[in-house]
Amino acid sequence: KGGGHRQGRGHAFTAGTMRGERQLKRDYDAIHYIQRQLSGFEDKKMVFAMTKAFNKMCAAEEPDGCLSTTVELFIALKYLGYKPRICYGLVVPPSGYEFYHAWLELDGKIVDIAIYGNAKFSPFSTFDVRFPIVMGSYEANEQGMEYRPFTFDEDWRDALISKVQGMPVVEYCDKSPKRILWKFACDLLDMSPLKANVDALRDTVKDDVI
Helix, strand or coil, X not given: CCHHHHHHCCCCCCHHHHHCCCCCCCCHHHHHHHHHHCHHHCCHHHHHHHHHHHHHHHHHCCCCCHHHHHHHHHHHHHHCCCCCEEEEEEEECCCCCCEEEEEEEECCEXXXXXXXXXXXXXCCCCCCCCCCEEEEXXXXXXXXXXXXXXXXXXXXXXXXXXXXCCCEHHHHHXXXXXXXXXXXXXXXXXXXXXXXXXXXXXHHCCCCEC
């Protein structure tokens, strides 16, 4: 275990983050899966945010955006009135090659959009998934992934996620290139990244840390 692949999974701001959306590539089966998993909420804005996060990741072919995607969704969902939690730790796919990863927890369930990008777009991936994980169970999820929140081992200090552990969410977004994570969070909410809107998002997460 370990190696560049494992450490890279926690990268805060990758090339894909800055590329933005290229010609949009949609996986409609995955989009429909996301919509089905969220049908119980009956919240179009929430479904839009999740679907938008997935589409942006696919358009950028983002392989290492687990933390940035998690933070963007955290901000959007909290703004919409939900109580998500940022989680990170070891994830073990069916291949057995464990790695450090970040995801959201909502109502005790896993929300992991970025795992799809890890599997599909990373040249180092040792596993595949059919869909992202949305409202998945820790005990058993459709992709067979084992999530171990806040579980670390001897090489945690070398993982990129560890470098921002405990950092305020506002600081993390402010340190993104051109503060682009605020714009991305606005995108998930279908809002223009005007100062007033960004200030509202900042206020929403002013007391939260990674």
